Amino acid sequence: MQYKSQAVAKPYFIAAIGLFIGQIVFGLVMGLQYVIGDFLFPMLPFNVARMVHTNLLIVWLLFGFMGAAYYMVPEESETELYSPKLALALFWIFLVAGAATVLGYLFVPYATLAEMTGNDLLATMGREFLEQPLPTKLGIVVVALAFLFNISMTMLKGRKTAISMVLLLGLWGLAIFFLFSFYNPHNLVKDKYYWWWVVHLWVEGVWELILGALLAFVLIKVTGVDREVIEKWLYVIITLTLVTGIIGTGHHYYWIGAPEYWQWWGSIFSALEPIPFFAMTVFAFNMVNRRRREHPNKAAVLWALGTGVMAFLGAGVWGFLHTLAPVNYYTHGSQITAAHGHMAFYGAYVMVVLTLISYAMPILRGRAANSNKAQVVEMWSFWLMTIAMVFITLFLTAAGILQVWLQRVSDTPMGFMATQDQVALFYWMREWAGVAFFIGLILYVISFFIKGESKAIA
Amino acid sequence: MLATSFHTPKPSSRTSPHLAGDLAIWIFILAELGAFAVFFGAYAFTRAKHVADFNTAQLALNRDAGALNTLLLLTASAFVVRAVQGAQMGSGIRDARWMLGAIACGMAFLIVKGGEYSAAFDAGISLSSSIFHMFYLSLTFFHFMHVILGLVILAVLWNGLRLGRYGVNNMNRLESGAAYWHMVDMVWLILFPLIYVIH
Amino acid sequence: MSGVFTKSMARNIFYGGTVFFFLLFLALTFDTNKELPKRDNSQNLTPQVIAGKKIWETRNCIGCHTLLGEGAYFAPELGNVYPRRGPDFIKAWIQAQPTGTPGRRQMPQFHLSDEELDHLVAFLKYTSEINTANWPPNLEG
Numbered sequence: 001m002q003y004k005s006q007a008v009a010k011p012y013f014i015a016a017i018g019l020f021i022g023q024i025v026f027g028l029v030m031g032l033q034y035v036i037g038d039f040l041f042p043m044l045p046f047n048v049a050r051m052v053h054t055n056l057l058i059v060w061l062l063f064g065f066m067g068a069a070y071y072m073v074p075e076e077s078e079t080e081l082y083s084p085k086l087a088l089a090l091f092w093i094f095l096v097a098g099a100a101t102v103l104g105y106l107f108v109p110y111a112t113l114a115e116m117t118g119n120d121l122l123a124t125m126g127r128e129f130l131e132q133p134l135p136t137k138l139g140i141v142v143v144a145l146a147f148l149f150n151i152s153m154t155m156l157k158g159r160k161t162a163i164s165m166v167l168l169l170g171l172w173g174l175a176i177f178f179l180f181s182f183y184n185p186h187n188l189v190k191d192k193y194y195w196w197w198v199v200h201l202w203v204e205g206v207w208e209l210i211l212g213a214l215l216a217f218v219l220i221k222v223t224g225v226d227r228e229v230i231e232k233w234l235y236v237i238i239t240l241t242l243v244t245g246i247i248g249t250g251h252h253y254y255w256i257g258a259p260e261y262w263q264w265w266g267s268i269f270s271a272l273e274p275i276p277f278f279a280m281t282v283f284a285f286n287m288v289n290r291r292r293r294e295h296p297n298k299a300a301v302l303w304a305l306g307t308g309v310m311a312f313l314g315a316g317v318w319g320f321l322h323t324l325a326p327v328n329y330y331t332h333g334s335q336i337t338a339a340h341g342h343m344a345f346y347g348a349y350v351m352v353v354l355t356l357i358s359y360a361m362p363i364l365r366g367r368a369a370n371s372n373k374a375q376v377v378e379m380w381s382f383w384l385m386t387i388a389m390v391f392i393t394l395f396l397t398a399a400g401i402l403q404v405w406l407q408r409v410s411d412t413p414m415g416f417m418a419t420q421d422q423v424a425l426f427y428w429m430r431e432w433a434g435v436a437f438f439i440g441l442i443l444y445v446i447s448f449f450i451k452g453e454s455k456a457i458a
Numbered sequence: 459m460l461a462t463s464f465h466t467p468k469p470s471s472r473t474s475p476h477l478a479g480d481l482a483i484w485i486f487i488l489a490e491l492g493a494f495a496v497f498f499g500a501y502a503f504t505r506a507k508h509v510a511d512f513n514t515a516q517l518a519l520n521r522d523a524g525a526l527n528t529l530l531l532l533t534a535s536a537f538v539v540r541a542v543q544g545a546q547m548g549s550g551i552r553d554a555r556w557m558l559g560a561i562a563c564g565m566a567f568l569i570v571k572g573g574e575y576s577a578a579f580d581a582g583i584s585l586s587s588s589i590f591h592m593f594y595l596s597l598t599f600f601h602f603m604h605v606i607l608g609l610v611i612l613a614v615l616w617n618g619l620r621l622g623r624y625g626v627n628n629m630n631r632l633e634s635g636a637a638y639w640h641m642v643d644m645v646w647l648i649l650f651p652l653i654y655v656i657h
Numbered sequence: 658m659s660g661v662f663t664k665s666m667a668r669n670i671f672y673g674g675t676v677f678f679f680l681l682f683l684a685l686t687f688d689t690n691k692e693l694p695k696r697d698n699s700q701n702l703t704p705q706v707i708a709g710k711k712i713w714e715t716r717n718c719i720g721c722h723t724l725l726g727e728g729a730y731f732a733p734e735l736g737n738v739y740p741r742r743g744p745d746f747i748k749a750w751i752q753a754q755p756t757g758t759p760g761r762r763q764m765p766q767f768h769l770s771d772e773e774l775d776h777l778v779a780f781l782k783y784t785s786e787i788n789t790a791n792w793p794p795n796l797e798g
Contacts, residue, residue, distance in 0.1 A: 037763060038761060038763050042755065045721075045765050046732075047729070048717075051720055110716060111716055111767070114715040115715075125714055126713065126715055126718075127719060128729070131720075184714075186706075187693075188710065189699075192727065232482065235667035239667070239675070240485075242671075243489055243493075243674050246678045246681075246682045247682055252727075255792035256726075256727070257789055259688070259689055259696065260592075261585045261592045272492060275489070275492075330794060334730065407797050408794045416733035416798060482663065586695075603684075
């Protein structure tokens with residue numbers, strides 16, 4: 001650790017992993033509810049479990065991004081963090097607010113929660129992923145702004161690198177586009193149209209800048225390849241990302257009442273969206289092949305390469321599968337969407353945060369890399385989680401294809417629930433793959449507690 | 459933004475086959491051409507399914523305006539070439555006026571195309587009025603915005619030429635910007651016959 | 658082939674390209690907003706529909722169902738439930754929940770008043786009349 005203020009990243013990473021475990025537990029509950037419909041009902045209805053599952057994902061990724069920024073920016077800027085105290089205070093505020101929100105979801109009926117938290121003043125709740133009560137949403141904005149202030153001030157007083165600029169731009173974009181979560185017009189079409197300005201412009205827009213910056217940072221560190229080379233490729237890749245991704249938003253506008261030209265604009269530009277992901281994969285492998293040093297942290301290298309491959313598969317290939325309007329006409333809102341969502345989030349965002357944690361955590365704990373034994377366990381967890389996610393995706397895809405066939409393509413379409421019964425076998429297999437994923441996650445946590453000889457920081 | 463330092467090709471590198479302009483701009487140009495190509499393909503594919511509708515609507519386009527615009531863009535490209543050659547031979551400051559000529563041609567393109575648009579909008583044509591007009595407006599407007607961006611780039615290059623920034627050892631920016639402009643021109647050379655002429 | 662590849666050029670293209678495509682997106686959004694009144698059924702946004710949308714939101718219906726294909730995939734699409742089932746069935750169904758059938762997926766009981774049920778149905782009717790380019794492919798959603 002070059003700067004002692006980088007240490008504030010540590011609680012962020014620990015919280016991220018903790019919430020990740022919670023996310024997966026709720027995921028397993030939902031997976032089971034898909035096949036044993038009344039499991040835990042009425043204590044934990046599916047909609048509540050799902051809200052917790054998706055909101056925990058978002059919150060822990062945000063913890064990961066913030067921790068990553070606190071770790072990276074001092075090192076990139078070659079100066080101490082502007083205010084480590086602020087960073088620590090924000091950590092506790094965000095954690096307590098997040099926990100309170102989840103407890104609210106779990107123990108207060110949603111309508112009561114809405115009433116209690118001022119949803120009548122400004123109705124923003126009850127929309128997918130944006131279920132948070134108004135105070136939580138405002139809290140997110142306040143925390144984000146204070147965090148951005150801290151990071152921006154740090155950068156202003158130090159060296160400005162391409163990586164930190166791209167990271168900062170992504171984080172600012174994240175905060176700015178979140179403001180659309182406060183816009184909830186009565187007109188359902190407009191509601192949906194601008195809802196995507198948060199959701200799509202996050203995950204297929206500004207978050208990819210963060211992803212690129214994190215990956216580039218770790219690649220510089222573990223390969224020793226010239227910063228100049230890595231940074232210019234970073235720029236090229238994120239250019240391709242935004243060139244295709246911004247208009248690519250149109251692939252969400254086919255069937256929600258927007259004009260029909262979006263079927264063309266959305267199909268054409270989102271058909272090109274796999275290109276930047278492919279470029280990222282090639283880039284990651286290329287840089288590792290050209291490495292000028294053997295970094296002792298093999299696990300971090302594995303995570304970095306895994307991010308490239310899985311982001312391409314999940315976001316690129318599985319996205320392309322159903323992005324063209326004539327295909328999407330049949331697959332929209334089916335299990336194929338769920339399949340894509342799972343692998344894309346895991347491959348792009350989960351893995352890049354774990355890449356950074358894998359690289360930074362040993363250093364934060366005073367060593368260049370973990371012991372060989374710990375790394376072996378971590379790599380096992382990598383393979384277990386990644387392969388499990390591939391199977392989750394494949395089973396959901398199979399379920400989705402069958403569902404689309406029975407319910408939408410067939411001349412004698414089956415009803416929704418009748419179709420669900422037909423594909424139950426795939427849901428069972430998905431649940432078992434989910435259990436394997438959870439075992440991988442436990443192994444991952446265990447790897448942090450394995451001692452053994454480790455190299456001191458050079 | 460443009461005033462920062464950059465690498466310049468060593469004169470010796472000119473002996474081997476040389477890619478004019480920065481690799482970064484070529485990647486961008488390829489991406490843009492990719493988007494246009496897919497769009498053109500979609501047009502051709504759809505046209506084949508609605509030949510009669512497309513033919514009728516195409517006849518209503520102002521082909522003279524389209525031909526004039528083709529001339530304007532070709533002239534602009536020729537002027538850009540003159541300006542680049544001038545800088546290569548060390549007379550960039552004097553030959554900056556060629557760049558200004560190119561900018562004038564580009565502006566004229568925007569005016570002519572703007573006239574076409576205003577006539578179309580007066581006639582109630584919009585992106586949603588028919589499948590042909592969806593393609594016509596989408597493709598030409600997408601290109602129209604590229605002309606605007608191209609003009610911004612040419613204006614920056616013109617300023618650089620005027621200030622004597624480019625010379626035989628410092629061509630990267632100039633060549634990159636010029637390459638982008640030629641791409642914009644070339645796309646029109648496909649777009650014009652495809653949409654205005656071919657029935 | 659020799660070539661030059663500079664970071665400053667890559668950076669300028671990134672900023673230029675981003676601004677360009679965002680402006681293009683704004684232009685298309687502008688046109689979309691102009692076209693929407695022809696498709697979005699906003700002429701039928703009555704106070705009942707607006708109240709119904711709020712009930713839809715505050716009961717977190719999207720946590721299980723899809724609406725115009727967006728939401729969770731655990732329970733049926735409701736964008737076209739109005740033509741599929743009709744108002745009376747919808748109300749009776751909501752009132753009859755949960756079914757309590759062992760092993761089946763369960764929908765919570767929300768204790769909605771008759772007025773609230775009418776609002777919700779009005780919202781679902783309004784939604785079903787949005788021009789969605791013929792999606793879903795059939796009545797089953």
